[in-house]
Amino acid sequence: MTQGVLLFAYNSKNMDYTKQAIYCAKLIKQHLNKEVALVTDDEAYLSRQYPFYKKYIDHVIITGYEDKVQERVYNDGLYHSDKQRWYNTNRSSCFELSPFDETIVIDTDVLIFNDELNRCFGSAEDFLISKDYNFVDMQRDYSEFDKVSSTTCDMFWATAFYFKKTEFTSIFFDLIEHIKENWHFYRLVYEIAPVKFRNDYAFSIAIHMLRGMKDATWPLRVPTAIWVTVDKDILHAIDDTKLTLLLHKDYDYQLSAISDATVHVMNKFSLERCIDKVFEDE
Amino acid sequence: MDERLEQALAVSKSLETHQNQKNILHKQYKDNLIYYFDGHKVSVDLSLINYCTNSTGPVVIVDDNKTPVLIDADNVIAFTKQITAMYDTASRKYLVEFTKIKSKRSVKELIGL
Secondary structure, eight states: OOEEEEEEEOOBTTBOHHHHHHHHHHHHHHHTOOEEEEEESOHHHHHHHOTTGGGTOSEEEEOOOOSOOEEEEEESSSSOEEEEEEOOOOGGGHHHHOOSSEEEEEOTTEEEOSSGGGGGTTOSSSEEEEOOEEESSTTSOOGGGGBSSTTSOBOOEEEEEEEEOOHHHHHHHHHHHHHHHTHHHHHHHTTOOOOSOOHHHHHHHHHHHHTTTSOOSOSEEOSSOEEEEOTTSEEEEEOSSEEEEEEEOSSSEEEEEEESSEEEEOOHHHHHHHHHHHHTTO | OOHHHHHHHHHHHHHHHHHHHHHHHHHHHHHHTEEEETTEEEEOOHHHHHHHHTOOSOEEEEOTTSOEEEEOHHHHHHHHHHHHHHHHHHHHHHHHHHHHHHTOOSHHHHHTO
16 A cells, blocks of 8 residues: 655745645655655746755646636734735545555645654544644634534544545545535535635535534544644744744734644745745755 | 833733643643554543553453444553553653743743744
8 A cells, every 4th residue: 555645736926835845745754754746737847946856755746726716815924914816726636636545635834743644544544634723822712713604514624634545535525526616505505604615614514414414423533633823823933843933912922832743834924934944955 | 101010011921921832732741642543542541541450351442533442351461551651651741841841931941042
């Protein structure tokens, strides 16, 4: 059984997801020691901008992004934000795209500083997904993220999931594709206010439908704690195994640090600034 | 601003930072007490260790996903050793990390800047 990690990276005007993916792959090699496959649309950019990428990425899969213009606001701490295009809607294609029998799919802004995700491989389950996030700012209430909307189903996060290529997971990803194609119908049924498509919502709806619209223990969670720092926080520095952060308060920041953890860094601007420093040595 | 109030607010900020770091360590400690094996997820505590230690035959436990697991008689000793070692390692790590931050007085020292 081949095992590996699949990443998706489609650059937008001011956001270099390819850079994030290469750094993410570097950490995967360091801590999980698994093969990495990158799905992207521009191999020329990859080779030109990051000629060292082959050290960390084993497979490059070229696909175009879907012709759906979506925009979202990205914050860089409390005082800067930017509206940008976002192309990552083809995550449900991971079943066809993955070169591995067992695959972990993670966002490129997930930083891995331990080997706990390796527990996924060899699992008796066909599919595992992240649900219960730990926010680095533990004093803030983020219960709004527990549900897709206040009246509907549980929220699962497509940020990190694991699957085996089986008939069951094929049905699951086909269902997500169907939800995506009929997004406006499903978002109204599930009372989702934002118009734009989000993988997290589609995965959560598919899970809710597959488990008969009821609570169930399926799907089991990815066997590691995933920590989150939101985009109003600022990533200040990355050391060997430690992240130093500024956590946002109402009009101010609070210093924090976390080590030996898997951390989803939502402030992509500050993440890219930190990666630039790391890549100076490449 | 009144100097006394300014000082009090600075102390309050520092205490808040301390508390958040303590909360992070405690959450990481709880996560380190989870034993994953054969697709099962078991939160280890002293009562589970005690129960397994005192069992003379096979043991059935219900994991965190509500799935029953049979630990057969041949494996009970090894299983107990593993969860005990895990509990011990996690608790010691928590102690070491907690002690490090307990003595730090400034935010700068606390974060290790």
